[in-house]
Amino acid sequence: MIPAQFDYVRPADLDEALKILTEREGEAKLLAGGYSLIPLLKLRMAQPGLLVDLRDVTGLDGIVETDDDLRIGAKATHRQIHENPIIQRYPLLHDVSGGIGDPQVRNWGTIGGSVAHADPASDWPAALLAANAKVVCRGPTGERVVAAREFFLDTFTTAIEPTEVLTEIRFGRRPRGMGGAYTKLERRVGDFATAGIAAIVLLDDGGTITMAGMGVTGVSPSPYAATDAEAALQGQRPSEAVFRAAGGAAAAKSEPASDTRGPVDYKRAMVAELAVRSLRTAVERALANN
Amino acid sequence: MTTQHISVTVNGEVREADVEPRLLLVHLLRDVFLLTGTHIGCDTSNCGACTIHVNGQSAKSCTMLAVQADGAEIKTIEGMADGATLHALQQAFWDQHGLQCGFCTPGMIMQAAWLLDQNEKPNEAEIREGISGNLCRCTGYVNIVKAIQQASGQLEAGEAAPVEAAETVEAAPAS
Numbered sequence: 415m416i417p418a419q420f421d422y423v424r425p426a427d428l429d430e431a432l433k434i435l436t437e438r439e440g441e442a443k444l445l446a447g448g449y450s451l452i453p454l455l456k457l458r459m460a461q462p463g464l465l466v467d468l469r470d471v472t473g474l475d476g477i478v479e480t481d482d483d484l485r486i487g488a489k490a491t492h493r494q495i496h497e498n499p500i501i502q503r504y505p506l507l508h509d510v511s512g513g514i515g516d517p518q519v520r521n522w523g524t525i526g527g528s529v530a531h532a533d534p535a536s537d538w539p540a541a542l543l544a545a546n547a548k549v550v551c552r553g554p555t556g557e558r559v560v561a562a563r564e565f566f567l568d569t570f571t572t573a574i575e576p577t578e579v580l581t582e583i584r585f586g587r588r589p590r591g592m593g594g595a596y597t598k599l600e601r602r603v604g605d606f607a608t609a610g611i612a613a614i615v616l617l618d619d620g621g622t623i624t625m626a627g628m629g630v631t632g633v634s635p636s637p638y639a640a641t642d643a644e645a646a647l648q649g650q651r652p653s654e655a656v657f658r659a660a661g662g663a664a665a666a667k668s669e670p671a672s673d674t675r676g677p678v679d680y681k682r683a684m685v686a687e688l689a690v691r692s693l694r695t696a697v698e699r700a701l702a703n704n
Numbered sequence: 705m706t707t708q709h710i711s712v713t714v715n716g717e718v719r720e721a722d723v724e725p726r727l728l729l730v731h732l733l734r735d736v737f738l739l740t741g742t743h744i745g746c747d748t749s750n751c752g753a754c755t756i757h758v759n760g761q762s763a764k765s766c767t768m769l770a771v772q773a774d775g776a777e778i779k780t781i782e783g784m785a786d787g788a789t790l791h792a793l794q795q796a797f798w799d800q801h802g803l804q805c806g807f808c809t810p811g812m813i814m815q816a817a818w819l820l821d822q823n824e825k826p827n828e829a830e831i832r833e834g835i836s837g838n839l840c841r842c843t844g845y846v847n848i849v850k851a852i853q854q855a856s857g858q859l860e861a862g863e864a865a866p867v868e869a870a871e872t873v874e875a876a877p878a879s
Contacts, residue, residue: 415747415748416726416728417726417728418726419724419725419726420725420726421706421725422708422725422769422771424771445769445772448767448768448769448772449749449767452728452749452767452768452769453748453749453767455726456728456747456748465725465769467771467772469772515837516752516836516837516838517762517815517818517819517833517834517836517837518752518755518762518763518764518815518837519749519764519837521761521762521763522761522763522767522768603836604750604836604837
């Protein structure tokens with residue numbers, strides 16, 4: 415399969431990239447690892463007039479903790495994230511980054527590329543939604559911080575403007591008593607998720623859930639935050655009954671399509687089950703982090 | 705149509721070409737440089753037959769543009785043997801019958817080489833995870849795993865590998 419023709423530029427820095435995006439507004443696509451975009455180019459589902467290769471744009475792949483948050487640069491690869499020492503303390507992000515695609519995909523695919531691509535079955539969006547992460551976009555007039563819950567608008571559609579570059583993802587720092595987990599069902603290793611559930615819980619000293627976040631991928635036009643499930647967990651002590659109630663609420667909000675990965679009822683049942691499994695693990699990890 | 709001038713080091717040799725931006729790296733290798741050891745299997749980033757190394761990292765060359773490799777060090781299956789002496793992985797695939805039709809083998813060997821660069825003595829689970837982006841439709845992977853064990857000094861040529869229980873597939877009941 416051969417992509418349609420396009421122009422190609424390789425800006426030296428972010429300012430030059432932004433200038434190009436403004437000059438050719440609406441025509442350009444950004445290229446980082448390429449593992450999301452190039453398959454679309456080959457299928458001619460995407461036919462941009464211009465490809466802007468970010469390989470020479472430096473300073474976009476850092477992974478740092480500040481006083482307030484954990485910041486992951488858009489060009490950090492899944493593998494760099496998975497192996498980073500800081501990420502070993504963020505089990506949800508460790509789970510997600512280690513399970514995307516296969517080793518070759520993780521060598522080249524980037525968090526920013528995956529988030530900007532917004533495939534409805536991709537893994538990162540579930541984690542960003544569960545963690546209430548923030549997406550940083552740089553445009554011609556400066557930086558804009560968008561809540562993940564306002565970022566994923568529809569299938570392959572996000573809140574990024576055509577003149578903006580996604581530069582960074584920000585997660586809250588992990589406090590004591592917080593644990594997270596990502597569980598997904600794949601037909602085989604490397605397949606897109608049939609369903610995937612990211613969960614985060616925060617327990618107080620008495621063991622009560624004081625905050626819960628849940629993001630669901632693969633079973634709707636766009637990944638979603640399971641807000642009813644979060645409400646069902648809030649203020650509860652962890653138990654199988656509470657997890658089941660939350661799983662049921664997460665599944666009720668799903669809009670799966672019947673396809674080769676299974677019929678609608680099966681996918682709904684899987685959302686409920688995977689939610690329970692993610693919550694069990696998240697609670698275990700929260701207790702271990704007390 | 706505009707072309708881009710690129711320069712890449714392939715198996716230690718500097719090669720230059722004027723390419724359309726849309727040219728895939730695998731096509732540069734096969735059609736321009738005539739290095740046809742790198743195979744195109746699925747052409748959709750699934751099968752791993754086109755796996756090569758770009759700056760030391762394994763990559764699916766059907767999912768990379770030739771222009772993205774400008775200035776890069778590339779290693780393909782043609783760069784593995786030392787003259788008539790096979791690379792340890794090539795020898796091990798031979799000894800352990802790690803191939804039947806051979807179509808996946810170049811990608812499988814390049815991915816295995818990357819894996820052993822990261823982890824000198826991977827256990828069986830790590831080997832299977834390491835080659836999870838490479839599909840083989842003939843062997844059922846058992847002999848490929850053995851070959852990688854041999855190449856990493858964990859199995860002698862001709863030695864029967866311990867087959868772990870998890871791999872044993874129960875025979876389907878007669879119906």
